Amino acid sequence: MPEPFTQWNPARLLDPESLRHLVLDLRQMQTFIEDPLVIARADGVWYEDVHGRRILDGLSGIFVVTVGHGNRRVIEAIKAQLDTLAFAPPLHATNPPAIELVNRIADITPGDLNTVKLLSGGSEATEAAMKLARQYHKQTGNPTKYKVIARYHGYHGATMGALSATGTKRRKTMFEPTLPGFLHVYPPTCYRCPYEKTYPDCDVFCARTIEEMIELEGPETVAAVIVEPIGNTxxxxxxxxxxxxxxxxxxxxxxxxxxxxxxxxxxGRTGQMFAAHTFNTTPDILCMGKGMSSGYVPLAGIAFSDRVASAFWGRDEDAVEFSHGHTYGGNPVAAAAGLACLDEIRERDLCGRAREMGAYLWSRLESLRDLGVVGEIRGKGLLIGVEFVKDPVTKAQFDPAIKFGVQVGKTALRNGLLTRFDPHWVAFAPPLIITKDEIDIMVDIVTESVKEVLVKL
Ligand SMILES: Cc1ncc(COP(=O)(O)O)c(C=O)c1O
Structure with missing residues (x-):
């Protein structure tokens, strides 16, 4: 890492009086201020806080920093673009990096997802996808198709439409009523099937039953099904x-x-460029964000099929253009960062690396089973979750009040590892550049953290 961080005064940064003006995502700020984490810089897979304490980024920030922190190619691409053109008028013009990026995305997405709308965040992408679906049906002779089927436990973003598709109670009840026209089905949680069936004898009932919902609702009313190929929440x-x-x-x-x-x-997160490749299925619309720019600047987008796109071509007077836009969509600096990230992913074969390091991480996590509280390890590539249970034989869960997974995650963070955690599980999604040695450190920290929590139970 470069020289120690000197630009800021840590005493001021950590002063509750400075911090009380801030609101973090989904956090109780009163608690945060009591023990704040202020990250000063990062390099590779490591964060460093204002005290100089190093934290291994086992979560790529929040599933974002695919190419790792401090990537020179991305930084130089952003600098060069800032020197050339920082903003182009989004209603009247496009710009060279945006054109290059949409062409590259058309190349790397599966099937004929050849048309791309660039955006700035994940919620913008899911909102745009659902609006695109509704407008598509209106313009192809099916104006009554408007309902969206999503899944319980899913998360599609914080804005009102994305939240309406979201199926995670604690993220949405506070804001209800959400928008009408959103329905939810159970996700494929085979380890704990809500239909009390067993895979493969179930014949994948959780997927087939979606057809019944469409038929019961009336297919002439259903516009889209939105799913995360692998659900985080x-x-x-x-x-x-x-x-x-x-x-x-x-x-x-x-x-x-x-x-x-x-x-x-x-x-690259799941070991292929997109999970659509991993699961051998091409959607009509694919929403992307996070790893698209590895977090260096906000960047997101949707890619959609030729069939969908064809409904939006016409003359001005036809008024069939996609009636949607955001000020920062197609921003040249963001597009330049996206192109540099794609170069990194291709040249360093980060998809292959996600497969290889993912297999290694999984094999190392298997050793956690010796502690007697691992129910299931699941995921693909470098997106892996561990579900904790009180009894691996009966799958009995810990009392939710104990928040076992949260305790493990918080202990791991104190011990120098960032993960994603919930009452019953922890998840790992480090930058795809992670090495075996760094994975060993991750697994050692999480193992010690589980032991610490078990001792205190
Ligand atoms: C699957 C999924 N969709 C959408 C979003 C929303 O993205 P953003 O927070 O960039 O708006 C997220 C964010 O975590 C996500 O995980």
Missing amino acids: GGIVTPPPEYFPILRDLCDRHNVLLIFDEIITGF
């Missing part, structure tokens, strides 16, 4: 291989657009 919900082909088929038969929310799973 439910605890790295990983479907069996048949799930998405079944979903694809039933969506086709009912003229329902399939939307993949790949905000987390895109750009």
Whole structure:
């Protein structure tokens, strides 16, 4: 790392009086201020706080920093673009990096997802995808198709439409009523099937039953199904291989657009460029964000099929253009960062690396089973979750009040490892550049942290 950080005065940064003006995401600020974490800089897979304490980034910030921190190629690309053109008028013009980026995305996405709308954040992408689906049906003779089917435990963003698709109670009840026209089904949680079935005898009932919902609602009212290929908030919900082909088929038969929310799973995370490749299924609309710029600047987008795109071509007087936009969509600096990230992912074969290091991380996490509290390890590539249980034989859960997973995650953070955690699980999604030695450090810290929590139970 470069020389110690000197630009800021830590005493002022950590002063409650300075911090009380701030609101973090989904955090009780009164508690945060009592023990604040202020990150000063980062390099590779390591963060450093204002005290100089190093924290291993086992979560890529929040599933974002795919190419790692301090990547020179991305930084230089951003600097060069800032020197050339920082902003282009989004209503009247585009710019060279934006054109290059949409062409590259058309190349790397599966199937004929050849049309790309650039945006700035994941919620913008899921909102745009659902609006695109509704407008598509209006312009192709099906104006009554407006309902969106999503899944419980899913998360699609914080804005009102994305939140309406979200199926995670604690993120949305505070803001209800959410928008009408959103329905939810159970996700494919085979380890704890809500239908009390067992895979593979179940014949993937959780996917097939979505057809019944479409039929009961009336196919003429259903516009889209939106899913995360691997769901984060439910605890790295990983479907069996048949799930998405079944979903694809039933969506086709009912003229329902399939939307993949790949905000987390895109750009190599699951071991292929997109989880659509990993699960061998091409959606009609693919939402991307996070790893798209590795967090260096805000960047997101949607890519959609030729069939969908064709409904939006016409003459001005036809008024069929996509009636949607955001000020920072297609920003040249963001696009330049996205191009540099794609170069890194390709040249360093970060998809292959996610597979290789993911397999290593998984094999190391298996040793956690010796502690007697691991129910299931699941995920793909470098997106892996561990579900904790009181009894691995019966799958009995810990009392939710204990918040076992939260305790493990918080202890790990104190011990120098950032993870994603919930009452019943922890998840790992480090930068794809992580080495085996760094994975060893991750697993050692998490092992010690589980032991510490067990001792205190
Ligand atoms: C799957 C998924 N979709 C959408 C979003 C929303 O993205 P953003 O926070 O960039 O608006 C997130 C954010 O975590 C996400 O995980």
